[in-house]
Amino acid sequence: MKIETEIPLIDGILAEPKLAGYRNHVYRMVNFCFAQGDFDAEQKEKIILAGCFHDLGIWWADTWDYLPPSMSLANQYLTANGHDDWSSEISMMIDLHHRIRKCAEGSLVEIFRRGDLVDFSLGLFKCGISPEFVREVKKEFPNAGFHRQLLAHACRWTVRHPLNPVPVLKW
Incomplete structure (x- = not known):
């Protein structure tokens, strides 16, 4: 499996320097998605777009309850770029x-x-992806503080909302 190292859509949407750790997370997860099968160009673009926006509400809305703002940002982008028909799936x-x-x-x-x-x-869970590929992707796109940022947001949220510590978790 070839690692995708340059995806202009990711680099364009997540160009801000403060998003470097998140951008690397998106590159890693997009590569992990692509490693799970053969996808056509439209499917790949949907994966990339969902990747760009899936956690973005953390930074844009400064909240750990970030799914609604992330979906809103994605839908605004899709509307502005003529992909309203993808809104439901993304x-x-x-x-x-x-x-x-x-x-x-x-x-x-x-x-x-x-x-x-x-x-x-x-990388603890590999979901059928080879351990070697997971290691190579992580090496290509370093963490750059991404998980540390998540932990900081989660801790701030939990102190203020102790009865709802993980609002993004779904059964």
């Missing part, structure tokens, strides 16, 4: 990417959920 990919149970096997929603799980778990 919103579902974003909304269910931290679902505990599997989604429909083979769907982009499930592919995306597993791709994020591989990276979020730091």
Whole structure:
């Protein structure tokens, strides 16, 4: 499997320097998604776009309850770029990417959920992807403080919302 190292759509949407760690996370998870099957150009673009926006609400809305603002940002982008017809599927990919149970096997929603799980778990869960490929992707796109940023946001949220510490987790 070839590692995708230059994806202009990711670099364009996530160009801000403060998003370097997140951009690397998106590159890692997109590569982990692509490693799960053969996708046509439209499917790849949907994975890339969902990847760009899936956690973006953390930074744009400064919240740990980031799924609604992330979906809103994605839908604004899709509307502005003539892809309204993708809004439902991409919103579902974003909304269910931290679902505990599997989604429909083979769907982009499930592919995306597993791709994020591989990276979020730091490679502990590989979801059928070779350990060597996971290592190479992590080497190509270093963490750059991404997981540390997530932990800081989660801690701030939990102190203020102790009865709802992980609002993005879905059953």
